[in-house]
Each structure stands twice: as C-alpha cells, then as structure tokens.
Amino acid sequence: MTASGPAPHALRLGVNIDHVATIRNARGGDHPDPVRAAEIVAAVGGDGITAHLREDRRHIRDGDLSRIQSATGLPLNLEMAATEEMLAIALSHAPHAACIVPEKREERTTEGGLDAAGQHNRLAPIVSRLADAGIRVSLFIEAEERQLEAALRLGVPVVEFHTGEYAHAIGEERARELKRIADMAALAAKNGIEPHAGHGLTYENVQPIAAIPQLAELNIGHYLIGEAVFVGLESAVRRMRELMDEAR
Numbered sequence: 133m134t135a136s137g138p139a140p141h142a143l144r145l146g147v148n149i150d151h152v153a154t155i156r157n158a159r160g161g162d163h164p165d166p167v168r169a170a171e172i173v174a175a176v177g178g179d180g181i182t183a184h185l186r187e188d189r190r191h192i193r194d195g196d197l198s199r200i201q202s203a204t205g206l207p208l209n210l211e212m213a214a215t216e217e218m219l220a221i222a223l224s225h226a227p228h229a230a231c232i233v234p235e236k237r238e239e240r241t242t243e244g245g246l247d248a249a250g251q252h253n254r255l256a257p258i259v260s261r262l263a264d265a266g267i268r269v270s271l272f273i274e275a276e277e278r279q280l281e282a283a284l285r286l287g288v289p290v291v292e293f294h295t296g297e298y299a300h301a302i303g304e305e306r307a308r309e310l311k312r313i314a315d316m317a318a319l320a321a322k323n324g325i326e327p328h329a330g331h332g333l334t335y336e337n338v339q340p341i342a343a344i345p346q347l348a349e350l351n352i353g354h355y356l357i358g359e360a361v362f363v364g365l366e367s368a369v370r371r372m373r374e375l376m377d378e379a380r
C-alpha cells in the first residue's frame with residue numbers, strides 16, 4: 133500500500149464489458165447496463181475498463197462511453213477501428229487509451245491482428261491525431277516481428293498481442309504460440325513498447341500468458357462475462373485476478 137492507495141498491479145487486468153451490452157441489446161432496453169458492470173469491476177480492484185464501439189453498434193453504444201467514463205475512476209481503453217468516424221468519437225471522449233483493432237462487419241469477434249505492416253499510411257495520421265490528443269495509442273497485432281517493427285515505425289507506446297491462436301491451440305501448437313507471444317513481448321519491451329495481450333483468455337489458459345514477465349496488461353471479456361452468469365461478475369473478476377497473481 134502507498135499513501136495514495138493500493139500499489140498498482142504489475143500486471144493490470146482490463147475487463148472488457150462489451151458482452152454485458154450484447155445481452156442488453158438482445159432485448160433493446162437498458163438492462164443489463166454495462167455501466168453497472170464497470171462499477172463492479174472497479175469495486176473488486178480491476179485496473180481498467182475496455183469497450184469496443186463497433187461500426188454496427190452490436191454491443192456498446194455511443195451513449196455508453198461517457199456514462200462508463202464518469203461511473204468509475206478507472207481508465208477507459210476504447211477499442212476502435214481505424215476509421216474517421218471512430219477517430220472523431222475517440223477525440224471527443226478522450227479515453228485514457230485507444231486500441232486500434234481490425235474490424236470486419238461480418239465477423240463474430242475480432243478475428244486476427246491488425247495488419248500494421250501493410251497499412252502504415254492509413255494508420256499513421258490516425259495514430260498521430262490520437263497521440264496529439266494525449267490518448268495512449270495501442271495496436272492490436274499478431275505476435276510477429278514484422279508487425280512489431282511496423283508498430284515501432286508508427287511510434288505507438290503500446291501493442292496488444294492477439295492471443296486468439298494461442299487460446300484455440302492445444303498441445304505443442306499451444307506451446308509454440310506461447311513462445312511466439314513471449315518472444316515478441318520481450319522484443320517489444322526491449323524496444324521501449326509496452327506489451328499487452330488479450331483475446332480468448334480463460335481461467336484455464338491465462339496463467340502461462342500472465343507469467344510472461346514483460347506483459348503489463350491483459351484485456352479479458354467474453355469468458356469473464358460468461359462466468360459472471362453463473363458466479364457473479366465480482367467472483368469471476370476476483371478469480372481471474374488470483375490466477376494472474378499466482379502466475380507472476
């Protein structure tokens with residue numbers, strides 16, 4: 133503990149509350165409210181709230197963002213596609229962080245990392261306008277050297293490695309995916325970029341990822357909200373936090 137409150141976690145847990153909004157939107161009303169989820173995450177010591185405002189507004193809606201921001205003192209990490217529409221929304225809300233993700237309308241979830249290497253010219257003005265507004269920019273990329281090099285060229289302070297392939301793999305393939313993420317996290321940190329990770333993380337697969345010493349933040353959503361149906365969000369976040377702490 134410090135005079136100003138508990139010491140920050142060496143590995144932060146950002147909770148993605150999108151799927152509370154997915155359930156709300158299934159009936160079109162106001163319940164369950166993702167803001168209430170954000171308040172619970174804050175109360176149990178989560179380190180941040182992550183929300184993805186998708187082009188089709190399938191879960192988080194525009195009006196949720198400022199309500200989430202004013203509900204808790206936690207930093208908001210806004211996941212967004214690299215479009216002019218999302219840039220304008222990010223600039224008007226000034227979240228703590230913006231994580232640029234690839235987005236296809238027909239996909240069920242974010243299916244892979246951003247091609248930062250192939251889209252330098254499209255990304256550069258968006259990254260610099262977010263950075264000029266004091267927003268901490270992150271790129272959601274595959275754990276590949278060429279993507280990390282592209283992130284370095286774009287001058288972002290943070291990358292988030294896509295853990296989806298790792299999460300779906302089994303046996304030796306999972307070990308290979310883990311090594312790829314660990315190697316790229318080390319390379320990112322060596323080059324002054326703060327590495328984060330997320331996607332598909334569960335109680336079962338989180339610990340090897342949490343044990344990667346350079347990772348500073350995990351963003352976890354779908355599994356936690358699913359577990360919350362059975363045990364409550366408070367218990368689900370606490371359990372994930374315990375597993376992350378045990379792994380360090």
Ligand code: PXP
Binds near residue numbers: 211
């Ligand atoms: N990080 C990013 C950049 C994402 O796009 C997502 C999914 O929206 C997550 C983390 C969380 O993934 P999951 O919901 O599978 O835990």
